[in-house]
Amino acid sequence: MAPAPRRLVLVESSPQDMPFASGSPSAQPLAQAWLQLLDAAQESVHIASYYWSLTGSDIGVQDPSSQPGEALLQKLQQTLDRNVSLAVATSHPTLARNSTDLKMLAARGAQVRYVPMGHLTRGVLHSKFWVVDGRHVYLGSANMDWRSLTQVKELGAVISNCSRLARDLEKTFQTYWVLGAPKAVLPKHWPHNFSSHINHFQPLRAHFDGVPTTAYFSVRGTPRPTWSPAPPWTALQPPQRLLCPQGDSRGASALARLWPGGREIPAVPGGGPSSRDRWPGRCLGGLQTLCQVGSRAPAQDWGGWGSASSSVPLPLCGEGRKKVAGHAPQQMPFPQGLALQPGLSRDLVSGQGCGPRRGVALSRCEALPGTGDPAFSGKSGPAPPPTSPGSTCPAGSQTLEGGCTEGSQVLEPGVQNRGSALRDLSPKQASPPQLCPHGRTRDLDALLMVMREARQFIYASVMDYFPTTRFSHPARYWPVLDNALREVAFDRHVQVRLLVSCGLNTDPRMRPYLQSLQAFSNPAANISVDVKVFIVPVGNHSNIPFSRVNHSKFMVTEKAAYIGTSNWSEDYFSSTSGVGLVVSQRPPGAGPGVSTVQQQLRQLFERDWSSRYAVGLDRQAQDCTWKG
Template identity: 35%
Template sequence: MPASSRLLAGHELASPYKSLHDSYVSSRRDSKCPVSALLAAAALLVLGILLAIAVIERLKYEDRINEALNPHHTPSCCNQTGPDQQSSIVLVESFPLGVDYGRNVSAGVDLYEAWKDLLSLASDRIEVASFYWCLTGEDISVNSSSDALGREILEELKALPSRNVSVRVVTSIPTLAPNSTDLKTLREHGVQIRRVNFGRLTKGILHSKFWIVDGKHVYIGSANMDWRALTQVKELGVVVYNSSALAADLQKIFQSYWVTGRSNASIPHPWPSDYDTDINEERPLLLNLSGVESKAYITASPPDFCPDSRTRDLDAILSAIRGAQDFIHVAVMEFYPASKTFHHHGYWPVIEDALKRSAVDRNVSVCLLVSCGRESDPAVWPFIRSLDALHSPSDNINIAVRVFVIPARNQSHIPYSRINHNKYMVTDKVAYVGTSNWSSDYFNTTAGVGLVLSQDASGSSFHQQLRAVFDRDWSSRYSHPLADLHRTHDCAFSTSAP
């Protein structure tokens, strides 16, 4: 090993963040004893030269790290999208086969079409975070023609490296698909893959679901890389085009997963400054989205993966609830004010209390739409029933809870399907699209992200579109009061519900 490399190795080891550097540097150093004053002077001269070389190389190395974290860095003095960019935002959705709202209803762009569009735009690189990968039916021993769209997405992802598009993927340990054939196939075609052991790191999982394309387009939403997300599960997300500042910010979260996906990696305390953000609740990104002046920031969980400058996912949700003056509409697959894991079992009423206080203290109208399907946990019903029981219009307390039930019909052989997997909230002030269910574990031990958006509530804005989607679902034939749940035969836990 050259002397310059040895000196750099020693400098690396002195850093408390060595585990975050995405390259291995040997820690071996040799030493030689001077035999005379002349040799000692010569050695000092050579050492000085080599030290200078090491410092220069170190600076270059740090520049490469910074470039990886901020491929399109936005100066901290100018926290907005550049004037040459025409940023736009699109609400995306998918619906299980057979779900029909009738005519003239609000709906987002089809999720499959949005993913296809992002893949076609990619010319340099794509980063994807997903809890698990299951884009073909074989992985779950299901033979269904409804996996065709998932297969198409997989084929396009496989082809990207041959187009000189770099693809990096992070996924979770533990996972719902430990033997994913998708990941094996992608790796064979040149895709870089890391499995992040959140079970060891935080006793949680990596539950984030997002894409970053060419450092300027992003997708965040409820959909995993799963064929069922395209044809068998109701999903909702958001695509933002041409915002390099937002993409660079999300890139920092992806990179935190990537570096902790190495063998025996540990979580730094604190995170190095490269992972800090200038975009948060106190200082949101100012940008024009599809012609609407907007403020946006990205949230993250769990706390261990959040530098001090990053707004935590839970804090953003609570802030949105407390800031609402008129209404709070929440659609989430599961609302459970407790923790389910063995390590953190217990009551956790943080979000529930915030909703109650908004309704009771400030007369804010609260509507909560939760999913009910074959895999739904019956333990949630007592909590949901107690929240719904507070509804008292005569006392000006307006809290209403409904369940969203998607009939299984002839698709009952497909596990973890026919559910409303949405995870979003819209108030009179903000729109929030996330990747987490609303229970303790998702905010304290599990990795997730969210996009918080403030816009002018008038006109055709994303905020208005999200509100219209909630109203559509709330008043649809798939939405039921708790009292009617026992008559909805396709919800497997109807006998356990109120």
């Protein structure tokens, strides 16, 4: 019998008494999608959720709108009665302190683990996804809360009959499961069975409903703060405990693709260059120096390090050789047994033979794990965990899809950091261990890469938007996403639209940041940046706390759709755990009546944007109260 076709369906929930115009596009109701997943379950249901609150009594509210949540809880009990295993990973301590949902399910045979993220990373488990039978997946903004079905606006996606993606997301669930075990500690290196081969550079390629599709999951990694220019060749810090071992297919192959004609790359002070679109988005295996190969690009082409002396590219070949990090080029250490990517040669490493070939020069190569790196060895499969202090970044640094951390410093991928746009972190602000095993694309990297690849528009809908931290004291400036939006609008004239939630519990400190972004728009210069707030009418639902809000977290461009679980502030990309889904579908593969996921998500965004619930900043009431 032919296998069932793969499907990807957008799902949403709309608050009661918030109708859209007749004929408006819509997605499948979330409550219906969850019940269908449970009906389809034959062996297992694994759920990662921030908290559980599926009944009105959990929050002391008697309201008819809690019925879908209570029906879902009953369906979960019935699923257990069919001998389908149920495993739940949830954050500890929980927000829903009076909820009895999980105790009730555990009494029926469910396995529950409470993950102490506060103890492990000083954050929370903020993921919201299901994996059913190792074949079906739900991922989106909705918590296991009855209000997410009837009182809060949510958006997500259901993937059906795709075992490769489901098994890949299952590995993320298993990381939470391990950390929820009694006396769990952060592993120095995740075992290989937690590794992934599906990421931004190697996405799943398949047909969904006959449409050619690429897809991958991103996960929350190390925090991505900005830092001030560090002195060149900062001293390496003591090794840190890693929750994220080295990623796969690091920079050599990416460099070969991005610089086919040969370019000069800046020296890497304290971890790596920030060269806008030219940075390949890989940890370059402890690179502290990259070598010019073939033709030389002008220094100003790279921007990046302001007036610091390290902003000048350091040619390591021919007459331009310079001493770097205490090594003359011909003296740079090179590990024994490291097989070079085709096109690289020891001549380049030694600073000789600078013909029109592709290549990189490496220093501090003793940090590389040998031939285990597929990008250098040409072999497939994950690299074995290095022995101490081995890491694919220098000792004491951590691997990132966009670079390496150096102690508490983190390289921002794809964002040009000018002058004081970089700064150091104090010890108490240092990066917590990473939350993504081998081969994963970090969530922030995924967002930035989707932005960077846009050429026509970027439409984003998020609950909160802060170019700062929100939950640390004192707050820290964190303009990574804000700068990325401004950059694509200015440099490539991409149309940017940002739709942000505005409700009774919205932090009023967000408003000036939205006004600042809106003020960046300049139609005369073909810079289009528009910001609106989305206000859900409270109506006669004022008795329900923490509801009547747009909780969606998604972004769409003409090339890709991103559906995530995080608000846009630094905290959600540092100490919390979360997951994102990046999908791209090719229009030529879509037959009559079939639209790509980008087109579907764009239609939902434009419905919200043009609705009477979305208002400009000049019309916004300070208290976010719906005026009708």
